Amino acid sequence: MHNMKLYIDHKSTVPLHIQAEELLRKLIESQEYVDGKLLPNEVELSKKLAISRTTLRQALNKLVYDGLLTRKKGVGTKVTESKSFSSKSKNWLSFSQEMEARGIPIKNFELHVSWVFPDEKLANFFEIKRDTKVLKLIRLRGRQEGPFVYFESYFHPRVELTGEEDFKRPLYEMLEKEHNIIAMISKEEISARIADDFMAEKLETEVGAAILFRKRFVYDINEKPIEYNLGNYKADSFIYTVESRRE
Amino acid sequence: MHNMKLYIDHKSTVPLHIQAEELLRKLIESQEYVDGKLLPNEVELSKKLAISRTTLRQALNKLVYDGLLTRKKGVGTKVTESKSFSSKSKNWLSFSQEMEARGIPIKNFELHVSWVFPDEKLANFFEIKRDTKVLKLIRLRGRQEGPFVYFESYFHPRVELTGEEDFKRPLYEMLEKEHNIIAMISKEEISARIADDFMAEKLETEVGAAILFRKRFVYDINEKPIEYNLGNYKADSFIYTVESRRE
DNA sequence: TTAATACATTTGTATGTACATACTAAATAA
DNA sequence: TTATTTAGTATGTACATACAAATGTATTAA
Numbered sequence: 001m002h003n004m005k006l007y008i009d010h011k012s013t014v015p016l017h018i019q020a021e022e023l024l025r026k027l028i029e030s031q032e033y034v035d036g037k038l039l040p041n042e043v044e045l046s047k048k049l050a051i052s053r054t055t056l057r058q059a060l061n062k063l064v065y066d067g068l069l070t071r072k073k074g075v076g077t078k079v080t081e082s083k084s085f086s087s088k089s090k091n092w093l094s095f096s097q098e099m100e101a102r103g104i105p106i107k108n109f110e111l112h113v114s115w116v117f118p119d120e121k122l123a124n125f126f127e128i129k130r131d132t133k134v135l136k137l138i139r140l141r142g143r144q145e146g147p148f149v150y151f152e153s154y155f156h157p158r159v160e161l162t163g164e165e166d167f168k169r170p171l172y173e174m175l176e177k178e179h180n181i182i183a184m185i186s187k188e189e190i191s192a193r194i195a196d197d198f199m200a201e202k203l204e205t206e207v208g209a210a211i212l213f214r215k216r217f218v219y220d221i222n223e224k225p226i227e228y229n230l231g232n233y234k235a236d237s238f239i240y241t242v243e244s245r246r247e
Numbered sequence: 248m249h250n251m252k253l254y255i256d257h258k259s260t261v262p263l264h265i266q267a268e269e270l271l272r273k274l275i276e277s278q279e280y281v282d283g284k285l286l287p288n289e290v291e292l293s294k295k296l297a298i299s300r301t302t303l304r305q306a307l308n309k310l311v312y313d314g315l316l317t318r319k320k321g322v323g324t325k326v327t328e329s330k331s332f333s334s335k336s337k338n339w340l341s342f343s344q345e346m347e348a349r350g351i352p353i354k355n356f357e358l359h360v361s362w363v364f365p366d367e368k369l370a371n372f373f374e375i376k377r378d379t380k381v382l383k384l385i386r387l388r389g390r391q392e393g394p395f396v397y398f399e400s401y402f403h404p405r406v407e408l409t410g411e412e413d414f415k416r417p418l419y420e421m422l423e424k425e426h427n428i429i430a431m432i433s434k435e436e437i438s439a440r441i442a443d444d445f446m447a448e449k450l451e452t453e454v455g456a457a458i459l460f461r462k463r464f465v466y467d468i469n470e471k472p473i474e475y476n477l478g479n480y481k482a483d484s485f486i487y488t489v490e491s492r493r494e
Numbered sequence: 495t496t497a498a499t500a501c502a503t504t505t506g507t508a509t510g511t512a513c514a515t516a517c518t519a520a521a522t523a524a
Numbered sequence: 525t526t527a528t529t530t531a532g533t534a535t536g537t538a539c540a541t542a543c544a545a546a547t548g549t550a551t552t553a554a
Contacts, residue, residue, distance in 0.1 A: 015537060041504055052539045057505090073505045074547030194441075194456070208455070209441070262507060288534055299509045304535090320535045321517030499552070507544070515536070522529070 008049050016051050020059035023049070028068055028079055038076040039069075255296050263298050267306035270296070275315055275326055285323040286316075 006026070008019045027033050039045065046056040060077065063069040071077045195209040255266045274280050286292065293303040307324065310316040318324045442456040 017537075043504085054540085055538055058537090071505065072547080073545065074503075076504060264507075290534085301510080302508055305507090318535065319517080320515065321533075323534060495554100497552100497554075499550100501550080502548090504547080505545085507542100509541085509543105511539085513537085516534085518531105518533080520529105520531080522527100524525100524527075 008051060010050070017055050017058035017062075020049055020051060020056055021062050024059060024063060025068070028063075033079050038078045041076060255298060257297070264302050264305035264309075267296055267298060267303055268309050271306060271310060272315070275310075280326050285325045288323060 006023065008016060008023065010016070012019065024033075033039050040048065042053050042056055042060070046053040049056065060069060060071070064071055069077055069079060195207055197207055255263060255270065257263070259266065271280075280286050287295065289300050289303055289307070293300040296303060307316060307318070311318055316324055316326060442454055444454055
């Protein structure tokens with residue numbers, strides 16, 4: 001792995017505990033710290049990173065909360081043994097990320113900037129009022145050979161496009177960098193539906209198939225009006241996986 | 248509200264930051280701190296609770312992470328405005344809790360202690376090996392009038408029953424109190440399925456309906472062998488809701 | 495051999511302190 | 525009146541320090 005920042009820059013404006021967290025994430029990801037094996041103890045590690053134990057623990061807490069690390073009093077800290085393929089699923093945009101992780105790329109995408117929702121049927125389908133001014137982005141994911149297994153649409157009422165956006169990147173990244181919109185809290189509803197002709201066509205499956213339907217509401221960091229609506233569909237060959245932890 | 252512990256006991260063995268967290272949770276729940284209104288600032292609050300600001304912040308961090316509180320530098324800390332019906336959905340057994348919250352009670356329950364799985368078809372259905380020694384608990388939830396909207400089953404290979412268990416309580420509570428098994432990490436898979444005759448009968452719906460299928464794997468706190476398999480089904484009238492937060 | 499004890503190691507809890515940074519509102523200057 | 529500056533307030537970051545509690549290991553005693 002090249003160009004990896006493997007030290008902590010005390011002159012940087014990025015908080016030390018954030019830098020430490022990111023560094024540890026990289027070390028875990030790059031298998032520097034292997035599953036099940038103990039990390040160096042906190043005192044040693046804090047010396048190595050040239051930060052205080054308190055600051056280091058701030059970073060460690062985060063990673064423990066995110067499920068990457070497991071700590072045990074009197075023993076030590078180790079990388080959580082991954083029983084599933086991904087331990088990142090707690091992350092807010094985990095679903096899309098899992099898609100990437102499983103190697104299901106964006107196969108194609110359609111972009112419609114339509115300030116009045118164009119299609120009544122589609123509007124009903126997504127449970128959005130017809131006169132809502134939206135940016136509509138549809139991305140189709142799937143392996144090259146088979147049918148589409150995934151179909152995602154974003155609607156966002158506040159974005160003015162420049163025409164230079166790269167829609168193959170995650171949407172939240174684009175919103176943040178190009179439009180300074182920081183989406184923070186998301187709520188999602190998951191339900192099961194029967195594929196009608198429209199869905200079946202889009203997903204290249206047959207009418208009557210079981211479809212996992214996922215709708216997501218994203219709130220802006222300033223908690224004000226912004227929101228949106230992400231609708232995701234999935235053929236029944238795919239399973240949505242979540243990991244959670246108690247307390 | 249009676250018998251509410253509204254102070255922090257420095258002689259208790261329970262860590263102060265945990266006590267502080269629980270106390271704040273109660274204050275939020277009891278509407279002492281109202282949605283959107285600022286809490287007392289950290290210095291003031293730490294004095295009031297007779298703990299250090301650092302310890303208070305430890306508790307606050309947790310509540311922020313859990314989405315109950317929102318902090319803003321230079322402004323203050325406030326109770327997160329709840330756009331959805333429940334802010335507890337991050338909790339590990341959120342699904343069942345949401346059921347309770349929505350007023351969908353346990354209508355009936357069946358208990359089978361069968362150390363060899365009795366039914367081949369059922370075993371296949373739950374994707375459990377036929378010779379697995381399990382405790383099987385089926386709880387049917389639903390409103391009195393309508394059909395069952397929810398159907399949950401637990402399989403647990405390590406429990407020896409006393410015969411005194413109260414199966415209307417949450418399962419994890421029973422496991423913890425009666426059997427000293429502390430379930431910690433859970434992983435769940437959510438998929439959509441078409442109801443076959445067996446499912447349709449159990450859920451009192453028609454064959455061919457879209458069913459949200461949910462399977463859960465629970466790991467023991469000692470991270471060793473324990474696990475099992477929770478299978479949940481749901482008629483399409485119900486929607487599974489999750490809330491998450493970024494960062 | 496086995497059980498009990500002591501010790502070292504490691505994470506957990508808790509406090510005090512200091513300064514940085516974001517925000518608000520009041521005071522001041524144009 | 526309208527910007528600009530300033531002061532005050534609240535959270536954010538960071539460190540040093542001390543002791544508690546759980547665990548594993550080595551030592552000792554039966």
